[in-house]
Amino acid sequence: MIEVKNLVKRYGLIPAVDDISFTLQPGKIYGFLGPNGAGKSTTMNIMTGYIAATSGDVRINEYSIMEDPEEAKSFIGYLPEIPPVYPDMTVEEYLRFVAELKGVKRSERKGQVDRAIDRTRLNDYRRRLIRNLSKGYRQRVGLAQALLGHPQFIILDEPTVGLDPKQILEIRKLIREIAISGADVPKEERPIVLLSSHIMQEVSAVCDEILIIVHGRLIVMDTPENLIARYHVKDVYEIEARCTEERLIEVLAPFKEMAEFDFDSNDMPEGISKVTLTFPKNADVAELLFKTLAKDGIPVRQLKLVVPTLEDIFLQLVAKADEEFAAREEERMKNEKEKSGTDSFVVTSLPEEEAEIMEEDETEAEDEADEIPEAEDADASEETKEGGDET
Amino acid sequence: MIAIWKRELKSYFDDMLGYFIVAAFLMLIGLFFSFYNIEGSYAFFAYPICAIASFMSALIPLLTMRSFSEERRSKTDQLLLTAPISVWKITLGKYLAMVSVFAIPVLISCVYPVVIYLTGSYAYPLTDYTTILAFFLVGASYIAIGMFFSSLTESQIIAAILAFGFMFLLGYLRDLSDKVPKEEWKNAVILILFSVVFFVIFFKMTRNFYVSFAVFAVLCIGVAIAYHVNPDMFYGSVSQIMRSVSYGETLYLFANNIFDVTSIVLYLSVSVFFIFLTIQSIQKRRYS
Numbered sequence: 001m002i003e004v005k006n007l008v009k010r011y012g013l014i015p016a017v018d019d020i021s022f023t024l025q026p027g028k029i030y031g032f033l034g035p036n037g038a039g040k041s042t043t044m045n046i047m048t049g050y051i052a053a054t055s056g057d058v059r060i061n062e063y064s065i066m067e068d069p070e071e072a073k074s075f076i077g078y079l080p081e082i083p084p085v086y087p088d089m090t091v092e093e094y095l096r097f098v099a100e101l102k103g104v105k106r107s108e109r110k111g112q113v114d115r116a117i118d119r120t121r122l123n124d125y126r127r128r129l130i131r132n133l134s135k136g137y138r139q140r141v142g143l144a145q146a147l148l149g150h151p152q153f154i155i156l157d158e159p160t161v162g163l164d165p166k167q168i169l170e171i172r173k174l175i176r177e178i179a180i181s182g183a184d185v186p187k188e189e190r191p192i193v194l195l196s197s198h199i200m201q202e203v204s205a206v207c208d209e210i211l212i213i214v215h216g217r218l219i220v221m222d223t224p225e226n227l228i229a230r231y232h233v234k235d236v237y238e239i240e241a242r243c244t245e246e247r248l249i250e251v252l253a254p255f256k257e258m259a260e261f262d263f264d265s266n267d268m269p270e271g272i273s274k275v276t277l278t279f280p281k282n283a284d285v286a287e288l289l290f291k292t293l294a295k296d297g298i299p300v301r302q303l304k305l306v307v308p309t310l311e312d313i314f315l316q317l318v319a320k321a322d323e324e325f326a327a328r329e330e331e332r333m334k335n336e337k338e339k340s341g342t343d344s345f346v347v348t349s350l351p352e353e354e355a356e357i358m359e360e361d362e363t364e365a366e367d368e369a370d371e372i373p374e375a376e377d378a379d380a381s382e383e384t385k386e387g388g389d390e391t
Numbered sequence: 392m393i394a395i396w397k398r399e400l401k402s403y404f405d406d407m408l409g410y411f412i413v414a415a416f417l418m419l420i421g422l423f424f425s426f427y428n429i430e431g432s433y434a435f436f437a438y439p440i441c442a443i444a445s446f447m448s449a450l451i452p453l454l455t456m457r458s459f460s461e462e463r464r465s466k467t468d469q470l471l472l473t474a475p476i477s478v479w480k481i482t483l484g485k486y487l488a489m490v491s492v493f494a495i496p497v498l499i500s501c502v503y504p505v506v507i508y509l510t511g512s513y514a515y516p517l518t519d520y521t522t523i524l525a526f527f528l529v530g531a532s533y534i535a536i537g538m539f540f541s542s543l544t545e546s547q548i549i550a551a552i553l554a555f556g557f558m559f560l561l562g563y564l565r566d567l568s569d570k571v572p573k574e575e576w577k578n579a580v581i582l583i584l585f586s587v588v589f590f591v592i593f594f595k596m597t598r599n600f601y602v603s604f605a606v607f608a609v610l611c612i613g614v615a616i617a618y619h620v621n622p623d624m625f626y627g628s629v630s631q632i633m634r635s636v637s638y639g640e641t642l643y644l645f646a647n648n649i650f651d652v653t654s655i656v657l658y659l660s661v662s663v664f665f666i667f668l669t670i671q672s673i674q675k676r677r678y679s
Contacts, residue, residue: 048473052677074475084470086398088405100394101474145470 001025002047002153002192007056009042016042017053018216027190029179031203031210035318039216040196041081044157048078060153074103077151081158083142087131091122091141094130095148102149116144119174136167143174154178156195160202172206200314212314214321224310231313235279237286240301241293245273251296258283272301392476395484396491403492412454416496419443424503434513436504437522437646444526444642447533448558454492455537456551458485459673464545472677482538482670489534497527515648522645528658529642533558535665542672565637568630575625579618582629586610
C-alpha cells in the first residue's frame with residue numbers, strides 16, 4: 001500500500017505540489033492525469049525519493065520515504081520521464097548493473113535480467129549499445145530496468161510519450177500484463193502500477209482508477225465509470241431535421257416544460273436545422289421525440305443522445321481548477337501586499353515550513369561554498385523581510 | 392557500492408579518458424625519471440614524483456569532471472537516487488572508482504625504485520616508497536576535491552575549470568605567501584576581510600542574516616580581542632595560513648626522508664571532508 005499524506009513541494013514560494021493526499025491499493029493500475037506542469041512528475045519524484053518534499057510524507061508498506069528511504073525504495077521500480085540509461089553500456093550490461101544496484105542476489109541476477117528482457121521484448125537487442133537504440137527501445141530498456149528486483153510498486157512517468165502508435169499499444173499491453181502478473185500472490189502483495197499521462201484516453205484505456213491533478217492539487221480520484229456517472233447529470237439530445245427552426249419549435253412544443261432548447265444551425269447545410277435539447281438525467285425520451293417529429297412528417301437526419309466523454313469531463317475539471325487557481329493566486333498577491341504594508345503580520349502555515357527547510361540548509365550550508373539556485377535567492381530576500389516583521 | 396564502482400571503472404576504460412589519464416601520468420613519470428635519475432644520476436625517485444605532483448591540478452580535473460555532472464545532465468542520477476542505496480554509498484563508489492584509475496599509474500611507478508636499486512650505486516627505496524604513498528594520498532584528496540566540484544554543476548567543462556582553478560590556487564598559495572605583508576595590523580585587517588567574505592558566503596547559503604551576522608561578529612571580535620591581548624601572534628599569520636592550506640607541497644618533506652604523519656592525516660582528512668561536502672551538495676539539491 002502506498003500512502004501519500006499532505007504532500008507539499010514548493011520551489012521558492014511557488015507551490016508545485018500543493019497538499020496532495022491519497023492511498024493506493026494493491027492489485028490496481030492508477031493513472032495520474034493532468035495538463036503539462038500540473039505537478040505529476042514532481043509528485044512521482046517525491047514518491048520515489050528522488051527529491052524531498054517541503055512537507056508531508058509518503059509511506060510505502062509503512063516505510064517512510066523520508067525516514068527509511070532505503071527500505072521504502074526497495075519496493076519501488078521507477079521509470080522517470082527520460083529513461084535513466086547509460087548510452088555507453090549494452091542493454092544486458094545495463095540491466096545487470098541495475099539488478100546489482102537494486103541488491104538482487106547474485107544467483108538470481110541472470111534469471112531476472114533475462115525475464116525483464118523477455119517481457120519487454122528486447123531479446124534481439126540485448127547486445128546492442130544503448131547509444132544506438134531508438135527512443136522507443138530506450139523506453140523499453142527503462143521499463144525493463146523498473147521491473148528488476150520484483151518491485152511491488154511500479155511508477156511510470158509518461159511511459160508512452162514519443163512512441164509510435166504500435167509501440168504505445170505494446171507498452172499498454174505490457175503494463176496490464178504487469179498488473180495481472182500478481183494474480184497468484186496474496187492480495188496485499190499484488191503490484192500497484194501508477195502511471196502518469198496528459199492524455200485522458202490513454203489513462204482510461206489502461207487504468208482502474210484516475211487521479212486528476214491540476215496546479216499541484218488533486219481534484220478527483222475515482223474509477224472512469226464513476227467519473228462518467230458523476231458528471232453525466234443531464235441527457236442531451238441532438239436533433240438534425242429538414243425544416244425551419246420555427247417549425248421545429250412549434251412541433252417540439254410539448255417538450256418545452258421538460259427541456260432546454262438550444263438552436264445552432266449555422267454549420268448545417270441549406271434547409272437543415274439543428275437543435276440541442278437538454279433533459280434531466282434518464283429522461284429516456286428518444287422514442288417519443290422521434291414519434292413526435294414523424295407524426296408531423298419532418299424528415300429527421302440525426303437524433304442522438306450525447307453522453308459526456310471522460311475527455312469532456314477532464315477538460316471541464318481543468319477549466320474549473322484553472323479558475324480556482326487564478327482566484328487563489330490573486331488572493332495570495334493581495335495578502336502579500338497587505339503583509340508588506342502593515343506591521344502586524346499574521347503567521348500562515350507558510351513561513352513555518354520555510355523555516356524548516358532553512359534549518360536543514362543551515363547545517364549543511366557551512367560546507368558548501370558554492371552554487372545557490374536562483375530560486376533561493378528570491379527566498380533570501382523574502383526571509384529577511386519576514387524576519388524583520390517579526391521583531 | 393560495488394556495482395557503482397564496477398560500472399564507473401568500466402566506463403573510464405570504455406572510452407579514451409581512462410587510458411589517457413593513465414598514459415599521461417606514466418609519460419610524465421618516465422620523462423622525469425629520465426631527466427632526474429638517468430641523465431641527472433639522482434639516486435632518489437622521490438624527486439621526479441614531487442615534480443609530477445604539480446601536474447596533478449591539470450590531470451585530476453579531467454578524471455573527476457564527469458563523475459556527477461554527466462549523471463545530472465543525462466538524468467541518470469534519477470536511477471541512482473531512487474535505487475535502494477544511500478547517497479554516501481553512491482559517492483564512495485564513484486570516488487573509489489576514480490581513485491582506482493589513479494592507482495594504476497601509481498602502482499606502475501613502484502617499479503622505478505627497483506630499477507634504481509638494481510642498476511644504481513645508491514638507492515633509497517624506503518624514501519621513494521613513502522613519497523609514492525604520499526603522492527597517492529595527495530592525488531586521492533585532489534580527486535575528492537574534483538568530485539565535489541563535479542557535483543555542483545551539470546557542465547563537465549565548468550566542473551573541470553572550477554576544480555583546476557581551485558587546485559592551481561592550492562598549489563601556488565605557498566609561492567604567493569611570500570608576497571603577503573608580515574606586519575601584525577595588516578594581517579589582522581586581512582583576517583577581518585576574510586571574515587567579510589565568509590559572512591557573504593554564509594549568508595548566501597543559509598539565507599539567514601542574523602545567524603550569519605552573529606558568526607561574522609564573533610569572528611571579528613575574536614580577531615580584535617586576540618590582537619589586543621597579543622599582537623605578536625598576528626605576525627605573518629596570513630602567509631602561515633596560506634602555506635598550510637597549500638598542502639600538496641608537503642610532499643617534499645617525504646622526499647627529504649621525513650615521514651610526516653601530520654601531512655598524511657591532513658591528506659586523508661581533506662579527502663573525507665570533500666567526500667562529505669559532495670554528499671551534502673547532492674542532498675541539498677534534493678531539498679531545494
